[in-house]
Every structure is written in structure tokens, then in C-alpha cells.
Amino acid sequence: MPGGLVALLDDVSIIARSASASVDDIAAAAGRAGSKTAGVVIDDTAVTPSYVTGLSPARELPIIWKITLGSLKNKMLILLPGALILSEFLPAAIVFILMLGGAYLSYEGAEKVMEKLGGAKHGKTVDDEIEDPAAFEKQRISGAVRTDLILSAEIMAITLNEVAAETLITRAGVLAIVGLAVTVGVYGVVGMIVKMDDVGLHLAQKSNAFVRKFGRGLVAFMPWLLTALSLVGTVAMLWVGGGILLHGTHELGWHALYDATHGLEEAVASTSGSLGGILGWLTYAAASALIALVVGAILVFLLHNVFKIGHEEDHAAHEAAH
Template identity: 65%
Template sequence: MATGLVALLDDISVIARAAAASVDDVGVAASRAGAKAAGVVIDDAAVTPSYVTGLTPDRELPIIARITRGSLINKLLILLPAALLLSEFFPWAITPVLMLGGCYLSYEGAEKVLEKLSGVQHGETLSGPIEDVAAFEEQRTKSAIRTDLILSAEIMAITLNTVAAETLFARAAVLAIVGVGITVLVYGVVAIIVKMDDIGLYLARKSSAAAQRVGRFLLSAMPRLLVALSVIGTIAMLWVGGGIILHGLEDLGLTAIPDVVHNVQHHVQMTTGSLSGVLGWVTFAVISGLVGLLLGTVIFVILHKVLRIGAH
């Protein structure tokens, strides 16, 4: 039974092919496809608030606006034309491109886990002194846009993988609508998250007792939410990265490892009765995360211990 990323691809395939049948259906189908891609875009919503944490409140929304603009440029001016060219002339390269992105997500997730365990950070962070605030803000904005480029490439490639055989117009329309819709949704949510403390402070100063309670709740919840988002973002990177690798190996005919994973998943489904669907999905997601963690750790060791890139 296809679950996890495989199910995501299957769902997008049905939606995208329906979209190609009629121009009127493109908008609805593409928006549904974007919603189905939550397993990938959760990284953006979970990780992006960390790029503005600790900076002055007046700079939060301008930074998010810059990241949003960079994300739209990534999707519409860089990735959409590249995806159309790829599907037109090199359709065989879609799976390897997806897998490269999976490796990157696995590395990013594993790096966060290893840094947390070791206490060693690679690069300047908010936990250390910031000598040049403007330069640090610029660095974090560029870092967010760079990470968005990888995540956006995954979203576009996942969608493209299912509409490569359709007309050029249908491919372009679905990719554009999914790209814009996901960008607006994700960074709208991010803007609300990073301003939640300001909203809480505003409500806490109101005369209404109910408003004050809500305001105090938002203020107290904000630090916990940021920690939770950091954890969720790391888990999502590992889960999605590992899932992409497993699915890519299947597409390339290298089925030994994916077969073991699916056998374990099938065994769980056969022994859990009415919960088989949920626990089967959880099993695939957990194993995908472990695969992502293992692969990301190997890449981390090669980059930081063997090649000494970013080593202290």
C-alpha cells in the first residue's frame, strides 16, 4: 500500500492529470495539489520563524517580505522555467533532481540534530554575539531564501513528476498556481507566528478581561511554539528527505532498501487491525526519518570532518 511520499505523489498525479483536462480545473486542482504537498512545505513554515527570532520587532515583517519575494522569484523566475525545460528535454533527470534535494534536506536535518547533541554550531547564530546586525540580517535572509530554493525545487519537481507528459500550458499553469499558492500560505502563516507576541502584548493591554487572558496566553505560548516549530522543522526535513530518497531508489530500480521498508510497513499493517492505515503510515514516516538521519549524518561527516568545510 503506497503511503508517505509515495501517496503524496499518487495524489498529485490524480489531481494534476485532472487539471490538464481543462483550463477551468487548473486552479482548483493545483490548490489541492499544494495542500497535499504539506509534508514538504512544512519545513518552510516551521523553520522560517527562526530567521527573525531575536531581531528587533520592526525588522520582522520586512525580513519576511524579502524572503517571500525571494521565494516567488525562486519559484516563478528560476524553477518554473527550469522545470518546463527539464520536462521537455530531460524528463529522465526529474528523479535524480528530487534525490539531490532529498540529500540536502537530510543533511540539514541531521546537522541540526548533531549540533543540538554536540553543542557545536556551524556558522554565526543568535546564541552568540552579533557584531554587525545589518550584515547578520542580510546573511539570515539569504540563508532563508537559499533553503526555500531547495524546498521549492522539491515541491515543483514532485508536481512536475506527474504532469511531464501533459501539455506545456497545463504544466506551466499547475506549477505557477501551486508555487504562488504555497508561498502566500506559508509566509502568511509565518508572519502571524512571528508577530504573535506583539498581538499578545496588544491584547494584554486591552481593558477586556477576556482579551487580557488571550494576550497573556499568546505571550506565554510564544517561546514554547518556537521551540516546537524548530523540532517539527527538523523532523520534517529528515522525514521528507528520507522519503524522497526511498521513492527515488524505487524509480531507479534500486529496490532492495525500499522493499525492506515496505515489508516492515506491510507487517505493521497486517498486525494492527483497524489502526493499520495510520500505523502503517507512521511506520513508513519513522523509517523515512531514520533513513534521512543516517544519510544526512554521512553527508555531515564528509563535509565537516573529512573535507573540513565549516569546521572549527
């Protein structure tokens, strides 16, 4: 009997150590995969505040909360099961999904650049007259959740690509951890960003002169921060989108662009001394962004001028407003 008990305890110990190792494997893999999604996360964080800019301050956090719930549903109920099924039965499709996402990011980034340079704007914005605030808010939330679905799909696909050789359990754990961490991190930061001006206004009413000055400075700083975030988001879209397209074409056997950009990166790195690593990476990022800008501009032209997709939506919105 003691022998049987000892054997049972040994079995429990082995299972416990195995489970512990699995948790460690999941945590380590999640860390590796999470670092690869940094560009998309930056883009997500930078883009989201625009969905509440110009709306009532009282509605900012409720809107962000609804977007957060939509993001969790996207990741946990749609993308995670889909990614696991795909990795089990059709892993070769991952690279094509990544490239579709890269093309979308390139399109979005190029469209933003073209709008900044004086091109036509697409879709209703807070600068337009808003006749039904509730309907406009619902439209904003739906648009944010749709954009989140694309960005989340990229995050999950990048993550899955990093852990493709792991067990099904490890893949599921990594996808869940990365998805949850990214959602909480992104929308937690977004929530703080959009309420910073309210904090500044509150501090500006305090009796302490230094606190009042700090509060006024915070309020004055917020438009600059939101502008900078918009710029960072656009750059991140192009950099990430271009990088995904480069890696995708390389994996599909088209090596010319990939080899050229990495050759340029290595050339800059080897001639820049102690700053070689940073300047080499910046060179590769800039080349990736340029490629994405070209691809995105072609897609913008095709969608808006050939297939008239954007123009039809704008015309419908215009007709509805009148």
C-alpha cells in the same frame, strides 16, 4: 451569413469549453501535486520563523516580506522555466534532482539533530554577539532565500513529477499555481506566527481581565510554539528527505530499501485493526526519517570533518568578528 455566424459561435463555444476543461485539468492536477508537497511545505513553514527570531520586532515583517519576494523570484523566474525546459528535453533528470534535494534535506535534518545532541554548531546565530545588525539582517535574508531555493526546487520537482504526463500548458499552469499558493500560504502563516507575541502584548494591556489574561497566555505560549515548530521542521526534513531517497532508489532499480520499508508498513497496517492505516503510515514515515538521519549523518561527517566545508566557514566568520 447567419450560417457563418452560427459556425463562428460554435467555434467560440468549443474553444471556451476547451479552455474551461484546461482550467479544470490544471486545478485538479495542482490539487494532486500540492498534496504531495505537504511535507516540504511543513518544513518550510517551520524553518522560516527562525530567521527572524531574536531580531527587532519592528524588522520582522519587513524581513519576511523580503524573503517572500525572494521566494517568488526563485519559483517564478528560475525554477518554473527551468522545470519546464527540463520536462520537455530531459525528463529523466527529474529523479536525480529530487534525490539531490532529498540528500540536502537529510543533511539539514541530521545536522540539526546532532546540534541538539551537543554537536558543534555551524554558522553565526542570534546567540552570538552581533556587531553590525544591518549586515546580519542581510545575511539572514540571503540564508533564508538560499534555503527557500532548495525547498522550492523540491516542491517544483515533486509537482513536476506528478504532472509529467500532462501537456506543457497544464504543467506550466500547475507549477505556477502550486508555487504561488505555497509562497503565499507559507509566508502568510509565518508572518502571523512571528507577530503573535506582539498581539499578546497588545491584548495584555487591555482593560478587560479575561482579554489581559489571554494576552499574557499568548505571550507565554509563543516560545513553546517556536520550539515545537523547530521540532516539527526537523522531523519533516528527515521524513520528506528519506521518502524522496527511497522513491528515487526504487525508480533507479534499487528496490531493497523501498520494499523493506513498505513491507514493514504493510505488516504494521495489517496487524493494527482500525488504526492500521495511520500506524502503517507512521511506521513508513519513521523508517524514512531513520534512513535520512543515517544518510544525513554521513554527509555531515564528510562535509565538516573530511572536506572541512563547515569548519572553514566558521573560521572565516570567527576571524571577521575579531
